[in-house]
Amino acid sequence: MLYSQLVMDHFQNPRNVGKMEDADGIGEVGNAKCGDIMKMYIKVEDGKISDVKFNTFGCGSAIATSSIATEMIKGKTIPEALRLSNQAVVEALGGLPAHKIHCSVLAEEAVKAAVKDYYDRHGISYDEKLFRFCDHEHDENEEDN
Amino acid sequence: MKIYVDNAATTKMSQRAIQAMMPYLDGVYGNPSSLHTYGQEAAEALENAREAVAKAIGAEANEIYFTSGGTEADNQAILTGAILGERKGKKHIISSKFEHHAVLNTLKQLEKQGFTVTLLEVYENGLVRLEDVKQAIREDTGFVTIMMANNEIGTIQPIREIGALCRERGILFHTDAVQAVGHIPVDVKKLKVDLLSLSGHKFHGPKGVGALYVRKSVPLQKFITGGAQERGKRAGTENIPGIVAMAEALQESIENxxxxxxxxxxxxxxxxxxxxxxxxxxxxxxxxxxxxxxxxxxxxxxxxxxxxxxxxxxxxxxxxxxxxxxxxxxxxxxxxxxxxxxxxxxxxxxxxxxxxxxxxxxxxxxxxxxxxxxxxxxxxxxxxxxxxxxxxxxx
The missing domain is CATH 3.90.1150.10 (Aspartate Aminotransferase, domain 1)
Known part of the structure; x- marks a missing residue:
């Protein structure tokens, strides 16, 4: 099978899926041209992420990584959420096919983008370096033989 | 409910094809190149299959070469077109933007070897225009390859018209008919094609077997070298069970x-x-x-x-x-x-x-x-x- 049972479970029964009307921060990453966009909404109370929602346009693993990332940051402090790495997302899902690793990168970046938006809205200063996203102009993995 | 609607990817083998195949997996296991009875039984099955495939597309038996599938047939056809063109100093090839990768990537390789390739537009409706083929033909055009039916969207190209044009201009013409054969009537004479590829598993035959039609006057170039199988043009012991089953499946498809x-x-x-x-x-x-x-x-x-x-x-x-x-x-x-x-x-x-x-x-x-x-x-x-x-x- 292409995906593990856990990936399929998060894809078919995504956690925290939906929009949030009163979000404190919204992050959107990816682009439709490449075939995946993640939008993450966070609600922050007492420095903790009290609620999180996501919407994703993308493949099965894009939806699954969004879903598990929301579970991994819910209830966590903002610094904890910022430490969420794409490797942690992949591990939590029990692995992803090699050509789907970029989905986990998007999930990490969606969380960071939502936090950045929260900081911006609330006038909280931060280190720009934390939010330097790699751009998503993917290299074509063209086979050349 | 389980519904299979991916028949352009591959098809389920027909019972008739399976039944036709079975004796050649079991009792009749000879090598058709062998002189003994075992071998000659296999050789006879091979030639019967060749006749059946030829008849299904309006060809002669000696115009059919069995291959490992559509991709190999496309590769050999294009290589032949390129080599024959080059001999006359004609290194320009015309194809279309939405060919199968078996064609497109083979053409890419030829570009690296100094050939020039024009890929025609297919427009919003997914059809190559005869007028564009005419326009694209140059002094040094030696070969044209246009698919008969597109594998993703199913549009059928004006092969007969392109075939007539190429014949008139003396340009070798190949069509990748992998998606067409067994699904719509295909007659190589009416289409005026010089080379045509087909693949067994697209019409309820087995995987790993296909054929290339090569018009009698066209000197097919070797692609896989070795023994003298397939009249010296495609080496390797023939896949008899596959070939027999493909021929049966093709006959059945055409009957129905x-x-x-x-x-x-x-x-x-x-x-x-x-x-x-x-x-x-x-x-x-x-x-x-x-x-x-x-x-x-x-x-x-x-x-x-x-x-x-x-x-x-x-x-x-x-x-x-x-x-x-x-x-x-x-x-x-x-x-x-x-x-x-x-x-x-x-x-x-x-x-x-x-x-x-x-x-x-x-x-x-x-x-x-x-x-x-x-x-x-x-x-x-x-x-x-x-x-x-x-x-x-x-x-």
Missing amino acids: LSESQNHILSMRDRLIEKLREIPHSKVNGDLQYHLPGTVNMCFEGIEGESMLLLLDAKGIAASSGSACTSGSLDPSHVLLALGLPHEVAHGSLRLSLDAANTQEEVTYICEVLPEVVAYLRSISPVWEELEKGERKHVI
Whole structure:
């Protein structure tokens, strides 16, 4: 099978899926041209992420990584959420096919983008370096033989 | 319910083909190159199969060369076209933008070896225009290769007209007819093709076997070197069980052609009629010049792989031209060649029907698919932007 049972479970029964009307921060990453966009909404109370929602346009693993990332940051402090790495997302899902690793990168970046938006809205200063996203102009993995 | 609507990818082997194959897996196991009775029995089966395949496409038996499949047949045909052209100092090749990778990547290799390739436009309807072929022909054009029916969208190209043009200009012409043979009438004489590729598993034969038709006067070039099999043009002990089964499957497909076509067409018409009711959807490719069984559609705001996975969970096996299913990050080159934007091409779905499908299955697909599309749209930020007017609908 292409995906593990856990990936399929998060894809078919995504956690925290939906929009949030009163979000404190919204992050959107990816682009439709490449075939995946993640939008993450966070609600922050007492420095903790009290609620999180996501919407994703993308493949099965894009939806699954969004879903598990929301579970991994819910209830966590903002610094904890910022430490969420794409490797942690992949591990939590029990692995992803090699050509789907970029989905986990998007999930990490969606969380960071939502936090950045929260900081911006609330006038909280931060280190720009934390939010330097790699751009998503993917290299074509063209086979050349 | 389990529904297989991915027949353009591959088909289930027919019972007749399996039955025809069995003796050659068991009792008749000789090598056709051997002189003894075992070998001669196999050799006879091989020649009978060759005659059957030839008859099915209006060719002579000695114009048929068996290969390992459509890809090998395409490779050998193109290599032949290139070499024969080069001998006359003609290193320009004409093809189209939406050929199968077996053709496109072979042409890419030839470009590295100094050939020039013109890939013709296929326009929004997915049809090569005869006029464009005429325009593209140069002094040094030695070879033209245009597919008969496109594998993703099913459009049928004006092969007969292109064949006549090439014959008149003395240019060698190949068609990749892998999706056409066994599905629509194919007659190499009427089409005026010099080379034609076909593949067994696309018409209920086994995988790993195909054939190349080569018009008598065309000196086929060796591609796989070794023994003297296939009249010295394709080395390697022949896949007798596969060849026998392919020939049987092809005969069966052609015997049932008119009956199955009507059934498949009526299912396809119903699918299209119902599914195009889904808002912001589009049926891809010309609907008149079209294979009976292939339906290709795009649904805006969603991505194809997730659509396929949800359909699979509901028992429907289909295909998509999204990047995630192509193994690269770009969506299908076929859909891009039609001028569809990347984001729309990502949301494509191909349903390819067969005579074994039923109207009940079509009804079920028409119930399930709109739900899947609606669900994926409900969680799609792209759809949200489209609905809010922040992003423009393209279809």
